[in-house]
Amino acid sequence: KAGVTQTPRYxxxxxxxxxxxxxxxxxxxxxVSWYQxxxxxxxxxxxxxxxxxxxxxxxxxxxxxxxxxxxxxxxMNVSTxxxxxxxxxxxxxxxxxxxxxxxxxxxxxxxxxxx
Amino acid sequence: AQTVTQSQPEMSVQEAETVTLSCTxxxxxxxxxxxxxxxxxxxxxxxxxxxxxxxxxxATENRFSVNFQxxxxxxxxxxxxxxxxxxxxxxxxxxxQYNNNxxxxxxxxxxxxxP
Numbered sequence: 001k002a003g004v005t006q007t008p009r010y011x012x013x014x015x016x017x018x019x020x021x022x023x024x025x026x027x028x029x030x031x032v033s034w035y036q037x038x039x040x041x042x043x044x045x046x047x048x049x050x051x052x053x054x055x056x057x058x059x060x061x062x063x064x065x066x067x068x069x070x071x072x073x074x075x076m077n078v079s080t081x082x083x084x085x086x087x088x089x090x091x092x093x094x095x096x097x098x099x100x101x102x103x104x105x106x107x108x109x110x111x112x113x114x115x
Numbered sequence: 116a117q118t119v120t121q122s123q124p125e126m127s128v129q130e131a132e133t134v135t136l137s138c139t140x141x142x143x144x145x146x147x148x149x150x151x152x153x154x155x156x157x158x159x160x161x162x163x164x165x166x167x168x169x170x171x172x173x174a175t176e177n178r179f180s181v182n183f184q185x186x187x188x189x190x191x192x193x194x195x196x197x198x199x200x201x202x203x204x205x206x207x208x209x210x211x212q213y214n215n216n217x218x219x220x221x222x223x224x225x226x227x228x229x230p
């Protein structure tokens with residue numbers, strides 16, 4: 001079974017631009033979560049999508065948004081990029097949200113550099 | 116809010132020896148889940164081991180085992196017979212019992228394995 005895939009793997013953008021990152025979960029997984037990883041702040045939860053609905057959101061400004069499609073693939077969008085948005089963005093999928101099958105499997109990440 | 120603390124930014128171990136990575140957490144919940152993730156230099160996060168708080172027995176996965184002390188809110192990872200491939204960043208993570216895939220991560224411990 002294929003793992004979580006993220007595209008693109010690397011991205012360079014300029015301040016003020018917007019960017020869209022994509023995540024394809026493991027086949028059959030319905031929950032997709034997004035995390036931002038930086039040297040200073042570590043791993044921080046952005047949001048979670050399940051059945052095309054945002055279920056939970058971390059403490060990030062409204063410039064960060066996402067969506068999930070009917071095939072469970074997810075995208076996250078960052079508008080009006082700032083230098084501080086430079087990070088590794090990780091996507092994780094899990095089968096469900098309930099207590100039984102909640103283990104999250106991570107993708108390789110998208111390295112975003114904002115100049 | 117739940118917080119996870121890893122007090123050892125870096126650890127080193129000789130190949131074939133044993134090393135223990137520390138993790139403490141703060142929560143008011145009685146049921147929750149704890150994880151150790153490994154992030155090798157290639158950046159893909161891999162689940163190493165998980166522990167359900169309601170289980171008193173410590174989880175083990177081959178050379179990896181945990182020492183879960185619920186009252187002390189401590190969750191350490193022991194790696195036995197360390198191998199060169201164990202070199203990575205190790206993250207301790209907490210997940211609430213509720214239907215919520217927002218995981219809280221510690222800052223990580225960088226493990227070096229010396230040949």
